[in-house]
Amino acid sequence: MNIEKQKAFILHVIYIVFILGLGYIAIKYILPLLMPFVIGLIIAILFRQVIDYIEKKIRIKRSFVSIFILIIFYGILAFIISIIGAKAFTFLKELFGQLPDLYRNTIEPALDKAATNLINQFPDIKPYVEDFLLNISDTIFSYVKNASATVISKITGLAGKVPSLLIKLIFTIVSSFFFTIDYYKISDFLMRQFNGNSRDMILRLKDKGLGTIGKFIKAYTAILSITFAELSLGFLVLGIPNPFLFGAMIALIDIMPILGTGAVLLPWSIIALILGNTKIGIGMFILYIVITAVRQTIEPKIVGGQIGLHPIITLVLMYVGAKLMGVLGLLLLPVIATIVKTLNDEGTIKLFK
Secondary structure (H helix, E strand, O other): OHHHHHHHHHHHHHHHHHHHHHHHHHHHHHHHHOHHHHHHHHHHHHHHHHHHHHHHHHOOOHHHHHHHHHHHHHHHHHHHHHHHHHHHHHHHHHHHHOHHHHHHHHHHHHHHHHHHHHHHHOHHHHHHHHHHHHHHHHHHHHHHHHHHHHHHHHHHHHHHHHHHHHHHHHHHHHHHHHHHHOHHHHHHHHHHOOOHHHHHHHHHHHHHHHHHHHHHHHHHHHHHHHHHHHHHHHHHHHOOOOHHHHHHHHHHHHHOOOOOOHHHHHHHHHHHHHOOOHHHHHHHHHHHHHHHHHHHHHHHHHHHHHHOOOHHHHHHHHHHHHHHHOHHHHHHHHHHHHHHHHHHHHOOOOOOO
């Protein structure tokens, strides 16, 4: 009997590993391939209720309402992206293009002045300071020059990817129109392919999945708002011009795990210290420490509280997801775990007690 139980346990584990492996392959390789259609479907789901409401109130065909709503949506989106994108592109290109001159005209003289003051106070260390200054100047200038050239080439290189991005954009827009217009036809066709318990399972997965994604958006909106408030208050105290504008821009960057506030605040702090602005330099560093500590503390709690997982489980899933699948895994793995937990609690599936 024990041997039979052991065999059943091993088969159960192999089955779970196999399903997890298929899920990983689907998310890692198949999902990015079909991303234009996935985004098109998400847009259709987001506007479904609005279109249903307008259709019932005005009594116009769903297809006309769908086309009208999506044209307005894409028009507003294109307007916002074109303005922000053009300004950001020009700002970044000019900024990184001026880095070598900024170093020669500002940072290098500041280093020379600091070294001169140090030598005047301690004449015996002159050879060491000069040697150190020479080495650090070469290192910083080389780094700045390479960084500037790399960023400019990357920004310019985006032009080469325009045809590919344009194709993806066209498929996304076209698929969103088809999904939105024929949403109920497509969903009814898919549901007809399942019977009884399978259909109920699919409907539950859809409801729980949409609900969990909504909670995730709610959680990260709260985190974004807290980060924005911290940044704006910090910039206001430090006397930075346009504190709320800079706070909003850096808060958006902070949502991206690869970048975070450190991508802006730490270089800002270092440059300010080199230029002799101690207040801004130390202030930016303290602000970065505070924001990082607060986010690391509240993120698992807020996200876990919204989706019903313990903060440590949420933290582990976010870390593993980010390591396996990048930003997509960071968000997707906790969502999948929440859906599985909910279905297990309801008795639909039985994986754990």
